[in-house]
Amino acid sequence: MDNNSYKIPSNKKPFSPVMKKLIFLVVFAIILIIPLLFVGKLVERRGRLFKETVTEIGNEWGKSQKIIAPVISLSYTDSSLSKDDSIRNEKNVVVQPVQRRLAILPEELNATIEMKDELRHRGIYNATVYTANIKLTGYFSPKDFPDKNDMVAYLSIGLSDTKALVKVNKFKLGNVEKDLEAMSGTMANPLFTSGISGQIGPEYDGMMKEDKIPFEIDIDIRGSRKISILPLGKKNNFDIKSNWKSPSFSGVLPTERNIDDNGFTAKWEISNLIRDYPQVLDINQDVYDDFKDSYSEADLEVYRDSEEYEYYNSDDSKIVKVLLYNSVTDYTQIYRACNYGFLFILMSLVIVYIFEIVSKKVAHYVQYIVVGFSLVMFYLLLLSLSEHLGFEMSYLVASLAIVIPNSLYVASMTDNKKFGIGMFIFLSGIYAILFSILRMEQYALLTGTLLILVVLYVVMYLTKKADIFFKLEEENNQ
Template structure:
């Protein structure tokens, strides 16, 4: 048993085994991070469901029903019958201009912050040449008196007051719901007068006061679509199929402009039925909170095996060079201290900034491991050595987390330097004739 305790290869095997065992609580920490992130998402969803969810404005577009006659074989009488079915033709505007102001604010649900907003949107434009000839539809089969103007809105409880549209100098109130689900499933509609004359031009304008949370998106349904959004929010994320042609982000907020042509999207100006999906062309703004503690905590946790390996490697070289014996239980306790570091980091980062949380958790962990090392090895010099090595390692990981775009470059360079240091200090060790001297052991 004594020979086994001082056998260097047995010690290496024990260290590798402990690292593998400690990966189990590490995976539990990663699951905890994911769980806390889900709790945050639930808090955001709860507030959003009461205030108004993320909003997408789809439209406006005109939907007009018409009768279509098709042949149907009657098996009972063995004859062909002509039956009439109702279908919808959809027309998009020639020009669409949207301008708006977003006024966001932060709401709290427990320890979590949620971004909600109130917006004032002005939508105007025109429809030209609503012509059924391109769709191969006879005008006599068209129900012009049932034409509706539809605007898609994701969450209707975000509408703050009655919405009406100015349609060729005529004010018309909107109704809840859409006239057809072929393009959008949620929104508002207004019955608008459409003449039988295909050369008629229709001007429209409306204003919508809309509440929502997290984001505000639009669909470029106009042959030419111009969107301009202003806000006092300082951390926007412009996302979707199209980025702004012009954007300005300052400490006072942002101002963004989009100009999109019908040639930039993959659906036409008119069609029948539900053959096209306009949602694939949405674009807009996410109102991001500058908080990514869960993402960063998860990234730090992915380096757990590196933390454990380098820490145990440091203790292993201390054993070899100082001829001391460190018990596997003591390795295990140091490893558990490293695992607790991630829990401290996660819990602190939910209440303070991630960088400050990392500093506090690192200092606590480094102090604990260093003081423990001094106690078991009865050497302040080794304790300070361990503190310095761990300080460099934790600083290295912190740098990788901050420089996300250069993480691979910095990480690979750092690993190469560490390998060089290990090879340098181990170059004169005779691995075939090395044993830990139990007589000089300073611990059990």
């Protein structure tokens, strides 16, 4: 009896090396999502720290400024009887005098605002702030004033951050040559609380006999991020100009605007018909959202979560608002780049694999791991450099630091300079396209989709002869 053991031949084919390599590439690309996520979280943390730093600088220099000016706030004793009071008085009911407080709005309001942005530094972070000169002219109508002799009146200016008031250059009312003496507080509380005012003394009594009560106000203020002004007049004409090159307008949009390399100019012509409050307000009873300050917790929240959230989601639709901000920051661009990371890394690994097949040089798995992690390092290097060199220069340096070594590595791996040049052209192309996508906002999705199609067509061209894969597999099996 033959004790020799015989192996039963198996019908199973050996697992294809080509299939093994393809499965490895897909799994490895998926694993690389983990370090990409870590880089994305790091970008978010650094971006949040940047916004908090910008908020602190803005709070120290001057917050977002909201201008409510000018208003004549007055108080007097009203001893007249209403219809109901008259009926009650017939029944010998004593009617007590009432202290009335009114706010008179201007008949015409003209505002000229000239802004100049400045850069402030803290550590590695920069924040853009501004100084503004505000000139307000126009007139009040004496017909809006009550016929009372015991009135105490003030000319009031609402300013959301009075800490940033630099100087009061002119504060005139009527035809009196002497300026009003500015004092803190608006005297229109609770209609609006923060600002300055000037008491209107007996020397201004004669202005009630005139057809118009003119005013002229000139102040210098500091601020950050945005500026807004309330159209208080029956007729409003606003002119705002600045050297800021990327403004955003909201609320009441300008009738004319021009944006160029020197900055922007914008003009508004606004009627009182857009507002929902009358020409004479009862300070004690009337409450309107347009007069409320909205820059405390909301401003901090916008910097933490979304730079435009409070700006675009506020209810100040009847206010002229100009936002001075960078719509796309370095951190938002890097975060968007990380979102394309998996796609670009997978495409790069596939191209390396195609070069391996065409060159008939078997690459080790370790070589793919080295290439994959170097591609992930691009995003971390871009983040690190952008905090010191600026985004454009950082992107150039980071891309060259990845493109050149990987091209040389592929050339050495395949023993063919042509494949190294091909890798250089491919990586340079996708990083150039990625840079274009990051600079685009409206066409980013379209450009990204076209990029995928182009790469797909290139892969289809390079793999049109499928017998290359089988030949390589036969050679490996032999």
